[in-house]
Amino acid sequence: MKRREILKSLTILPLAGSMTAAAAPLENVFSAIAPAAKRDLFAELGIRTFINAAGNYTVMSGSLMPTDVMDAINAASKKYALIDDVQEKVGAKIAEICHAEAAMVTAGCWSALMLGMAGVLTGMDAKRVSQVPNLAGTGMKTEVILQTSHSAGYDHALTQAGVKLIKVETRAEVEAAINENTAMLWFLNREVHKGQIKHEEWLELGKKHNLPTMIDIAADVPPVENLWKFNDMGFDLVVISGGKAMRGPQSTGILMGKKKYVAAALLSNNPRGGIGRGQKVNKEEILGMYAALHRFVNLDHQKEWQLWEAKIALIANAITSIDGVKTETFIPPTDNNMPTLKVTWDSSKIKLTNIEMGERLRQGNPSVEVISWEAPNTIRCGMHVLEAGEEKIVAARLKEELLKASVKS
Amino acid sequence: MKRREILKTLTMLPLAGAICNSGSIVQSVQAAPLLKRDVFSEFGLRTFINASGYFTSLSGSLMNEEAFEAIRDASKHFCRLEDVQDKVGARIASLLHAESAMVTAGAFSALMLGMAGVLSGNDAKKASQIPFLEGSGIKSEVILQKAHNDGYAHALKNCGVKLITVTTAKELENAISDQTAMMYFINYQASLGEIQHAEWLKIAKKHNLPTMIDMAADLPPKENLWKFHDMGFDLVCVSGGKFMRGPQSTGILSGKKDLIAAARLNAPPRGNNIGRGMKVNKEEIFGLYFALERFINSDQDQEWKMLEDRITVIANAASSVRGVKAEVIPLLLINRIPTLTISWDKSLIKLDNLATNLREGNPSIEVMGGPGGSINVTTHMLKANEVKIVAQRIKDELMNAMV
Numbered sequence: 001m002k003r004r005e006i007l008k009s010l011t012i013l014p015l016a017g018s019m020t021a022a023a024a025p026l027e028n029v030f031s032a033i034a035p036a037a038k039r040d041l042f043a044e045l046g047i048r049t050f051i052n053a054a055g056n057y058t059v060m061s062g063s064l065m066p067t068d069v070m071d072a073i074n075a076a077s078k079k080y081a082l083i084d085d086v087q088e089k090v091g092a093k094i095a096e097i098c099h100a101e102a103a104m105v106t107a108g109c110w111s112a113l114m115l116g117m118a119g120v121l122t123g124m125d126a127k128r129v130s131q132v133p134n135l136a137g138t139g140m141k142t143e144v145i146l147q148t149s150h151s152a153g154y155d156h157a158l159t160q161a162g163v164k165l166i167k168v169e170t171r172a173e174v175e176a177a178i179n180e181n182t183a184m185l186w187f188l189n190r191e192v193h194k195g196q197i198k199h200e201e202w203l204e205l206g207k208k209h210n211l212p213t214m215i216d217i218a219a220d221v222p223p224v225e226n227l228w229k230f231n232d233m234g235f236d237l238v239v240i241s242g243g244k245a246m247r248g249p250q251s252t253g254i255l256m257g258k259k260k261y262v263a264a265a266l267l268s269n270n271p272r273g274g275i276g277r278g279q280k281v282n283k284e285e286i287l288g289m290y291a292a293l294h295r296f297v298n299l300d301h302q303k304e305w306q307l308w309e310a311k312i313a314l315i316a317n318a319i320t321s322i323d324g325v326k327t328e329t330f331i332p333p334t335d336n337n338m339p340t341l342k343v344t345w346d347s348s349k350i351k352l353t354n355i356e357m358g359e360r361l362r363q364g365n366p367s368v369e370v371i372s373w374e375a376p377n378t379i380r381c382g383m384h385v386l387e388a389g390e391e392k393i394v395a396a397r398l399k400e401e402l403l404k405a406s407v408k409s
Numbered sequence: 410m411k412r413r414e415i416l417k418t419l420t421m422l423p424l425a426g427a428i429c430n431s432g433s434i435v436q437s438v439q440a441a442p443l444l445k446r447d448v449f450s451e452f453g454l455r456t457f458i459n460a461s462g463y464f465t466s467l468s469g470s471l472m473n474e475e476a477f478e479a480i481r482d483a484s485k486h487f488c489r490l491e492d493v494q495d496k497v498g499a500r501i502a503s504l505l506h507a508e509s510a511m512v513t514a515g516a517f518s519a520l521m522l523g524m525a526g527v528l529s530g531n532d533a534k535k536a537s538q539i540p541f542l543e544g545s546g547i548k549s550e551v552i553l554q555k556a557h558n559d560g561y562a563h564a565l566k567n568c569g570v571k572l573i574t575v576t577t578a579k580e581l582e583n584a585i586s587d588q589t590a591m592m593y594f595i596n597y598q599a600s601l602g603e604i605q606h607a608e609w610l611k612i613a614k615k616h617n618l619p620t621m622i623d624m625a626a627d628l629p630p631k632e633n634l635w636k637f638h639d640m641g642f643d644l645v646c647v648s649g650g651k652f653m654r655g656p657q658s659t660g661i662l663s664g665k666k667d668l669i670a671a672a673r674l675n676a677p678p679r680g681n682n683i684g685r686g687m688k689v690n691k692e693e694i695f696g697l698y699f700a701l702e703r704f705i706n707s708d709q710d711q712e713w714k715m716l717e718d719r720i721t722v723i724a725n726a727a728s729s730v731r732g733v734k735a736e737v738i739p740l741l742l743i744n745r746i747p748t749l750t751i752s753w754d755k756s757l758i759k760l761d762n763l764a765t766n767l768r769e770g771n772p773s774i775e776v777m778g779g780p781g782g783s784i785n786v787t788t789h790m791l792k793a794n795e796v797k798i799v800a801q802r803i804k805d806e807l808m809n810a811m812v
Contacts (some may be wrong), residue, residue, distance in 0.1 A: 076470070
């Protein structure tokens, strides 16, 4: 077909389309509207996009969903299904992968904390579900015990189910704090190094006093084994974020553990009313979360790790020769346990604060986000959030800004 | 190119790709891509033709193509969630005649966040205290009409407030005290209450109290999107995953600038607040915006006619069976869209469980069960090719049950 002929048939096509539509009253009217020209949403709305060399921060929109996840979301969007069915079936598969009795997808880790807490309080009692978070006079238990060092802001999620937080430091204090109002013992994995009581002892205390235990491992994969480690250890409930290293939808998380608690948590969750109704996850998110988990579990994690190290080497090589610059690999021990590049500079040789550095990288083109708020004359770069090839841009931009701020000798 | 040559090239392509990969450390290590998956059959999930409605338990509505395109585009880049809420919120606000707007995790979430904003104002400490209002200095009561206390008001209670229900305007005036935080109105129950919108607003204004209206499922008509702002409600809550066909887990809170700003203090990405568990991601925010835009640009008269035409097809098929009555019922209070009710003479047709039979048939069809085994059918959630299938399946079931 010649160019001219092609043009001709293109002109004819829309007409043919509209004729069909007119002949079929059942046709959705929407399909008659000419499809909008391809839009660049971010540009259209004037929203700054950036190369993420920081990490899986909620404010920075978490992580980017890989193709597998987007495909699952796309497929999920095509048909109706009962939300309860989706939670049940997907939950069963997630539970199987994570060595749990049951699991459900929530609207983030915070939501998992709150719903798990609600489940522990209410059991399968619908009346109680409607009473949370107003526990006074309901007969529900009202206290949760945790270590002071584990009170890092996320425990606030538990209070939304109505409980009071009782903070302790020693084993003796735990035993003294336990009473007939104690609903649960809570543990924040990230702060395990700071607390006196470690996992095993915490679980032993829970068992001794017949109290359920919950552990928050929000950002604590990799290692991938953490997905099942705490279920294997005996925690009754485990909560984790879906939108971080697992790269599921940013607004998802998982609550998993004992069947009786997960089943009870589902009662407080949408599609029912109750305290969790506002924390909606749709079927696309639930199936997207599963696809992300499946992908993550099947990843070659050793290769991933090597890839991050190679990226670190590339960036470090570009800047270590600059006078006054020091680079090292830093691996956070518990949460976000992946290699990052720490760059430190001598402030007498490079006149730039860490905050200024962050701002200059942010204002550059392309915009780059790094961790610039942790220590003076230091920034840190996460590798696991970089898309292919972006490490070269990060290297070039860092080099440029460091050189620009170097004191000429 | 001959077929054989094409095949050859196809075989070569992956190989060429692999060479590029191994030469570059920058390639992200991916597990072998999963085969194109049918997620529903993989999990043994029953999918169905939805002739019932956009109910949350039935997974709401199917997103329109624009919404999904927006989601796909949004998934490609990192950006700040606050930026997305700022910019998309401003666009939504201008479409809705509101000062400001934000996307929430559903209408229930909008109710909670709007309430929390009213309670906390611009005070982060107060936000962190919700829902435990005692001794915080935060007001603790919300007034609504008894007829409006339908279950969704539970969202407000989740913020710690007490619901004070009234029937008359006089009771309302008496109920207002220094503890009154807000006056709440639910649109779909309006006709059941003594006090209508305008009077509600007038009394609120007199006492300088903020007002919120819940119109979760009250589209169409699309004019409702701005009507209540124009009337003077301070906060308006609507669902995004129903007639608008945005992501099922979204809603909009729109209204006064200071109240929306306060609501955002109670919402993610900020923590230490009641809303942190109600996450919406950038994909959902963009998806909802595109769905809204498309909804506003659609020709609703033409669409209404389409829904009626579809109803006619199904009604004709059903009533062609002797003893069957198929009629369009008057618009309900909620979900005001053309609805067909189908009933039959039990002496001619022995059928008690038509809704179940349709659900268990192939393809599975969801309808609403009605009194005496009758069914209600709607057509706004049907795809074009499903109308005839629904008509035929209903007719077949009725025919098969003829005495």
